[in-house]
Amino acid sequence: MKNFKSWLLERIPIDTEKTSEVVKEIFSEPIPSHMKYWYYALGATPLILFFIQVVTGILLTFYYIPSPEMAYESVRYITEEVRMGFYVRGLHRWGSNLMVIAIFLHMVRVFFTRGYRNPREINWVIGVLIFLATLTLCFTGYSLVYNQLSYWAATVGTNMIKEIPFIGVPILELIRGGSDVTANTLTRFFNLHIVFAPIILFILLMVHIVMVRLHGVSKLEGREEEEKTYPFYPEHFYHTLIVGLFILVVISSLAVILPPGLGEPANPAVTPNHIKPEWYFYGVYSLLKFLPVKFGIYLIAVFIIVGTFWPFIDEFLRKKLPNVKVHYFFGSLFAVLFIFFTLYEMLVY
Numbered sequence: 001m002k003n004f005k006s007w008l009l010e011r012i013p014i015d016t017e018k019t020s021e022v023v024k025e026i027f028s029e030p031i032p033s034h035m036k037y038w039y040y041a042l043g044a045t046p047l048i049l050f051f052i053q054v055v056t057g058i059l060l061t062f063y064y065i066p067s068p069e070m071a072y073e074s075v076r077y078i079t080e081e082v083r084m085g086f087y088v089r090g091l092h093r094w095g096s097n098l099m100v101i102a103i104f105l106h107m108v109r110v111f112f113t114r115g116y117r118n119p120r121e122i123n124w125v126i127g128v129l130i131f132l133a134t135l136t137l138c139f140t141g142y143s144l145v146y147n148q149l150s151y152w153a154a155t156v157g158t159n160m161i162k163e164i165p166f167i168g169v170p171i172l173e174l175i176r177g178g179s180d181v182t183a184n185t186l187t188r189f190f191n192l193h194i195v196f197a198p199i200i201l202f203i204l205l206m207v208h209i210v211m212v213r214l215h216g217v218s219k220l221e222g223r224e225e226e227e228k229t230y231p232f233y234p235e236h237f238y239h240t241l242i243v244g245l246f247i248l249v250v251i252s253s254l255a256v257i258l259p260p261g262l263g264e265p266a267n268p269a270v271t272p273n274h275i276k277p278e279w280y281f282y283g284v285y286s287l288l289k290f291l292p293v294k295f296g297i298y299l300i301a302v303f304i305i306v307g308t309f310w311p312f313i314d315e316f317l318r319k320k321l322p323n324v325k326v327h328y329f330f331g332s333l334f335a336v337l338f339i340f341f342t343l344y345e346m347l348v349y
Helices: 002-011 016-027 045-061 071-080 085-112 121-144 148-163 168-176 183-215 232-257 279-290 293-308 310-320 326-348
Strands: 030-032 229-231
Touching: 016 232, 030 232, 045 085, 045 121, 045 183, 045 232, 071 085, 085 121, 085 232, 085 279, 085 326, 121 148, 121 183, 121 279, 121 293, 121 310, 148 168, 148 183, 148 293, 168 183, 229 232, 279 293, 279 326, 293 310, 310 326
Parallel strands: none
Antiparallel strands: 030 229
16 A cells, blocks of 8 residues: 555645545634524535536436437436436436525525635625526426427526517527527527536535635624634534435435426427416516516516626615614514515416
């Protein structure tokens, strides 16, 4: 073994002392004491779920065929005939749902504790991009099933793009590969889902982690001086490990107890009575029923822009209103509206 180590180091000349120092520094990173509470320790969850999605996604591509004639049949084959296929598909499906929830909860925690405050504004922007990239992955992945609901959800979802002034129609045709949802659309969604979006998401996650490392984990506002810290290893490391194992247990259970269904094959000639997107789009979908579509899309675009650059807006508002915690007001308003429209769509339709 010693000879093998020497042989390996001779061919891969790594400075073991420096490497050891770097690893030691990573594991001894000071973590603020409030991170001992579980609900503050969800930051690593999206990364864990991302790797689960990559592994299960690669396994699914062994059998999936991205063509209108074979897409639904290949999903049926995976679900009903491939050994453990339903389980892998279930892990992938529930993993995507939990990833949306994990990122959303992490962002809620950062928002209400103002973890985005100076100098971490750019990392908040990266976090928003991570959330949008995840939703893109979910939307394209849902469409690949090519059943009635996913086909019409893709049709309605992409229809909204053409409402963007000047560039909406060209973007719509670029995404669809034409004016309608066809084989070109499925191919483009497939490529976007398995190549471009995962690479972008991975890069964003890595940049996000590096930024956290550079700035350190933020302490609670108002307690920066008094709050104590503890080393990343062993306590926080084991927190993260336990969270990862808990996630595996949860999505494994959900994949077995509530495996994803198939629905009816896509039929472009027959519009379903009720077109429903995935639950995380319920709020947006329901809002557009109450408002003129164009106005609703503009409103959503404004919300995304404000949300992306919120740390800078918040800082500006705090200088004007130093005694008012405006982030509580806007955060609570968003939470109430999101829950209302989501529940409305869930219960009424």
